[in-house]
Amino acid sequence: MTEPITVLVADDHPLFRKGLRALLHSMPGFEVVGEATDGAEAVRLAARLGPRLILLDLQMPGGDGLTAIRGLAALDPGPHILVVTMFADDDSVFAALRAGARGYVLKDTDDEEMIRAIHAVGRGEAIFSPAIATRIMAFFAGRPAEPFPGLTGSERSVLQLMARGLSNEAIAGRLGLSPKTVRNYVSNVFGKLHVVSRAEAIVRARDAGIG
Known part of the structure; x- marks a missing residue:
């Protein structure tokens, strides 16, 4: 039998962590080895537990998600990182990818899409939820590249x-x-x-x- 893909869940909302844990437990070949409630804890646990896959929110107390992604990407071996968040703006998406995330999905993604994303990033592939993929395509189709367009x-x-x-x-x-x-x-x-x-x-x- 092949070894299961070990997973660390990092999110400051207990109910959302519970939902992800239940979803992962229903997926053969995956094993949840830890949970973190902030970015700094995610990096510490990843260094100790060595998970292959990390499901990470971007907005958490005690160490933001982007800083955590950079810290996780620096580990050896580095885990595969799937961002699971509410933020769909271009700045968050591209900052997460530059920091080292392999995938980016929204928290309101249905279970089928979430399972597909978890499998893909667990295998080391890159994947995005449909809404994020649409934004990425629009960006590279010629949208202005100025960061943070909402700022005056x-x-x-x-x-x-x-x-x-x-x-x-x-x-x-x-x-x-x-x-x-x-x-x-x-x-x-x-x-x-x-x-x-x-x-x-x-x-x-x-x-x-x-x-």
């Missing part, structure tokens, strides 16, 4: 200076704005990039070539 010009300028390491006060002085206005822009950037900290925003910006 001012928000983009603030993000660029943040990525260069400037404080809010320094950004205010550089752009001729009040510190309060800069704080408001920073808050807007966090919301649009789906991050909760300055460090996460800087990582997203640098991944996208801003800075």
Whole structure:
């Protein structure tokens, strides 16, 4: 008999982890060896347990998903990473792929599509849910490549200076704005990039070539 594909599930929502675990238990040839509730824990457990496949959410406390993907991709041997998330925006998709993910599916994907994705990434293939595949094709069909299209010009300028390491006060002085206005822009950037900290925003910006 062939060895089962070992799996680590990383998601901060207990009910979603339970659902994925139940789905995996129904799939012959797969074995859940661990669960993580944040990105940092996912990297620690992967280094200790050596799973072949990791199902990973992008937005988790205590270490964001993108940072976790980079840490997981650096392991030897590196696990195959399937992102399972709610975020379907181009920036999240391409940042995850650049970081080392092999597949990207949405949490509302039906069981049949999820099983297909798990099998594919478990074998080392690349796969995307239909909605994500459509966005990727549209991107390469000639859509503007400017990252974070939802940002205003001012928000983009603030993000660029943040990525260069400037404080809010320094950004205010550089752009001729009040510190309060800069704080408001920073808050807007966090919301649009789906991050909760300055460090996460800087990582997203640098991944996208801003800075």
